[in-house]
Amino acid sequence: MCGIVGVVSRAPVNQLIYDALLLLQHRGQDAAGIVTQEGRKFFMHKAKGMVRDVFRTRNMRALPGSVGLGQVRYPTAGNAASEEEAQPFYVNAPFGIVMVHNGNLTNARQLRAELADTDHRHTNTESDSEVLLNVLAHELARASSGAPLRSADVFAAVRAVHGRIKGSYAVIALIAGYGLLAFRDPFGIRPLCMGHGSDGSTMLASESVALEGTGHVLDRDIAPGEAVFVHTDGRVETQQCAEHAQLHPCIFEYVYLARPDSVMDGISVYQARLNMxxxxxxxxxxxxxxxxxxxxxxxxxxxxxxxxxxxxxxxIPYREGFVKNRYVGRTFIMPGQGVRKKSVRQKLNAISSEFKGRRVLLVDDSIVRGTTSKEIVQMARDAGATKVYLASAAPPVRYPNVYGIDMPTRSELIAHGRTVEEIREWIGADALIYQDVQAMKQAVGKVNPQVQGFEASCFDGVYITGDISEAQVTALNEGRNRGGEDEADTSRLALPNTSDAPDA
Known part of the structure; x- marks a missing residue:
């Protein structure tokens, strides 16, 4: 999961992209980057850290131009400790291309070999996003055959990309001197929308909140498999580039990832959560x-x-029993289990008067590893609750996710191979209630009946792309991102295997 944005305007876009990235900060807190274009020259700044820390006044001044793109990164593949893997990525041929990507390729290993052996293109990082950029660059070179780039060439290249890569991807790329290209995978797993400003600017972003918060009007979502090409003069061309496109957005976006004030694929995130x-x-x-x-x-x-x-x-009375420290990041995407576990009590503090002598039902959006849930249940007891029940608005997370949420090993999921009673006992709640899978799908889907289905593999084990096996999950796990603040970890959601406690 990452947040991406691209803008074509008549005015400087550096501040606009910065503001949009702030609105998408919840989607990634590991690194941030912006590229702008003036004339045919790119200007880039990217680094590890939050948006407000990565970009200082001197950095913003060094990003001139009326076209640009940006990303906030939550790494799921590659090396989390490497600043080189912060996006955007750049290749100088053909034309000069910079790109940002939200999602995860499931055949990145195969593609990397093809790029080296057949396409004769070099990749310098472990990031699957760099692989995707080089596949796109190769197909653009083939489609244009050395001539100036035409819109037809752009759409032909995207069709070829769809034919080669598998997995989830929402992409925004800037082609030097030509314009902004955006496209979405044939299942629409990761979100992407577009809108316009009163000054004639066009913006593409992961969530509608980035458009609305920067004074843009949401026009529509990019369709699954669709490509949008925004020329530098503002002209917009679109084309469906996938043969069998069908809309199956990731349901975890509505459960947890997206902001409640966003509307994605015609579904209000807030209404979806009310329905759940x-x-x-x-x-x-x-x-x-x-x-x-x-x-x-x-x-x-x-x-x-x-x-x-x-x-x-x-x-039953609704009460706010926990106060959140807004200056601590989202624990789900923190680098290292040691850092995550320590942060729970730094992030939340219980209001004792709301718990003392009461039987309370705690409601969470989902339970992934269970470590945070266990800590919070104990916090409620320490605050004086006589009974602590826990309800999850989502079903048990029982299966690895391979489409951009970094939880690809079964051992990391508290619900995998355990009954609800076993989970309840380990978490320490007096009762544990989970949402039903089908009820969740119906609750979200009824907001927009035109949605054909959902990618819900972490709940139901069904991988919509049809290419995921046990061996594939193992291979993907070997390539998942490494590094971070806790040197004992082997991944950003890794857990120690030193006790009988569930790895959650």
Whole structure:
């Protein structure tokens, strides 16, 4: 999961891209980068860290031009400690191309070999995004045959890219002197939308909140398999470049990843979470009688809409029992389990008066490893709760995700191979209630009936691209990102295997 943005305007875009990246910061906190173009020259600055730390006044002044793109990075493949793997990536031929990518290629290893042996292109990092850029560059060179680039060549290249790469990808690329190219994988797993500003600018971004927060109007989502080419003069051309495109967005975007004020593929994230709270209410009633619950308390932030709807339907007081330190990053995407575990109590503090002597139902958006859930349940008990129930607005996460969420090993998932009762016992809750998979899909899908289905592999084990086997998951795990602040970790979500405790 990353956040990407691209802009074509008549005015300087450096500040506009910076502001958009701030609005997408929740999608990646590892690194940030911006590229702008003036004339035919690219100007780039990228580094590890948050947007506000990466870009100082001197950096912004060094990014002139009215066309550009940017990314906030959450690494899922490659080396997290390497600043070279911060995006955007650049190749000088053909034409000069810079690119940002959100997603994860499932055949990156095969493609890397093809690039070296057949295409004779060199990749210098372990990032699958660099692989994707070189595949795109090769296909653009083939389509243009050394002549000036035409729109038809751009769309032909994207068609060829779709034929070669597999996995999830939302891409924005800047071709020197020609314009901005954006395209989305044939299943639309990762989000991408476009809009316009009153000054005639065109913006593409991962979430609608980046458009609206910068004064742009959301026009529409990029369709699965579609390519959009925005010329430097602002003209927009589009073409469907995939033969069998069908919309199956990642449902985890609606559960946790996206901001609640975003609308993605015609689905309000906020409404989707309200709906999940509604269906979760039925599960709660079947497990814990409402008269045995004194208060419903969300675990900030993503679970709030679901918890509010649940409380309203059950007629139980909704209370804010945890105060969040907004200056600590999202623990789901923190580098290193040691850093993540330490941060839970730094990130949340319990309000004792909301727990003391009460039977509380805590509501979370999802439970991935369980480590954070266990810590929070204990915090509630320490604050004086007599009973602590835990409800998850999402079903059990039982399977690896290979499409851009860095949890590819089963041992990292508390729900894999364990019953709900076993999970409840380890977390330490008095009751544990999960959402139902089908109910979740229906709750989100009814917001936009035109969505054909969802990529929900971490919940149901069905990999929409059809190319994922046990061996493939193992191979992908070998290439997952390494490094970070905790040197004992082998990946950004790795866990120590030193006890009988679930690796979660």
């Amino acid at each position: 709270g509604e269906t979760l209410a039925k599960r709660v009633i079947s497990t814990v009688p409402p008269n045995e619950i004194d208060a419903i308390i969300p675990i900030p932030e993503s679970s709030r809409p679901s918890a509010m709807q649940l409380a309203q339907l059950l007629g």
